[in-house]
Amino acid sequence: MYRLYDYLESGNGYKVRLLLTLLKTPFERIELDIMKGATRTQEFLAKNPNGRIPTLEIAPGVFLPESNAILFYLAEGTPYLSSDRLGRAQVLQWMFFEQYNHEPNIATSRFWLGHGQEITPERKLALEQKNKLGYAALDVMERHLATQPYFVGGRYSIADIALYAYTHVAHEGNFSLDRYAAIRAWLSRVAAQRGHIPITQG
Numbered sequence: 391m392y393r394l395y396d397y398l399e400s401g402n403g404y405k406v407r408l409l410l411t412l413l414k415t416p417f418e419r420i421e422l423d424i425m426k427g428a429t430r431t432q433e434f435l436a437k438n439p440n441g442r443i444p445t446l447e448i449a450p451g452v453f454l455p456e457s458n459a460i461l462f463y464l465a466e467g468t469p470y471l472s473s474d475r476l477g478r479a480q481v482l483q484w485m486f487f488e489q490y491n492h493e494p495n496i497a498t499s500r501f502w503l504g505h506g507q508e509i510t511p512e513r514k515l516a517l518e519q520k521n522k523l524g525y526a527a528l529d530v531m532e533r534h535l536a537t538q539p540y541f542v543g544g545r546y547s548i549a550d551i552a553l554y555a556y557t558h559v560a561h562e563g564n565f566s567l568d569r570y571a572a573i574r575a576w577l578s579r580v581a582a583q584r585g586h587i588p589i590t591q592g
Contacts, residue, residue: 391416391417391418392410392415392416392417392418392446392447392448393417393418393419393420393446393447394406394407394410394417394418394419394420394444394445394446394447395420395422395429395434395437395438395443395444395445395446395447396419396420396421396422396443396444397421397422397423397424397443398421398589398590399505399589400424400443400444401493401497401500401555401556401559401589402443402444402457402493402497402555403443403444403457404555404589405444405457405458405460405461405551405552405555406444406446406457406460406461406464407419407587407591408551408554408555408586408587409461409464409465409470409548409551410464411585411587412470412583412585412586413464413468413470414585415464422434422443424443425505429441429442429443437453438453438455440455442455444457444460446460446463446464448463457552458485458488458489458548458552461485461548461551461552462481462482462485462548465547465548469545470546470547470548470551471547471548472542472543472547477542477543480541480542480543480549481541481542481547481548481549483549484541484542484549484552484553485548485549485552487527487530487553488549488552488553488556491523491526491527491530492524492527492531492553492556492557493556494520494523495520495521495523495524495527496520496524496527496528496556496557496560496563496565497556497563498520498563499517499520499521499524499563499564499565500556500559500560500562500563501563502517502563503517503562503563503564504562504563517564521564521565524560524563524565525565528557528560528565528567528570528573531553531557531570531572531573532570532571532572532573535572535573535575535576536572539576539579540576540579541553546579546580546583550576550580551580554577554580555589557573557577558577558580558581558589559589
């Protein structure tokens with residue numbers, strides 16, 4: 391059985407929990423309180439030297455970190471990952487976009503504003519820039535979803551899972567989705583998938 395090292399409020403951990411649940415794959419979830427340094431212990435660093443969750447133990451002593459790498463591994467051979475070469479590359483395109491353009495701005499803003507982090511003058515300035523860049527990422531998504539029901543191939547995939555995780559809680563990072571009709575409709579389609587779970591469900 392898979393073992394998932396996780397933190398319940400993490401959007402990155404949620405991605406993996408959501409896909410495992412959709413696949414009806416049994417797993418053991420191990421909660422690590424990142425606010426108390428639980429991923430910085432020598433024991434955990436031996437599993438993931440980067441000291442981050444999620445980390446998936448796929449076999450005894452075999453650990454796979456990085457949420458999107460885990461999604462790609464789990465989705466292999468399932469309907470959540472295209473079987474054709476271009477489709478797979480397009481899934482990766484959006485997953486790279488999520489980690490480079492979306493997550494550093496929207497997720498980081500959510501973490502700083504919603505988890506009791508001190509908003510220093512430096513962070514206040516950084517939040518202004520992250521707000522600008524986060525909306526730029528949302529603009530890209532809105533333009534794409536205005537003509538497509540999902541991100542790749544007209545069907546729900548791990549590209550959607552990757553982007554849904556932090557988009558659906560973007561308001562917690564002070565991002566309004568009011569002007570993003572296509573994104574809001576897409577969020578509803580994702581949430582309506584059979585087997586969908588909320589971020590608060592372990």
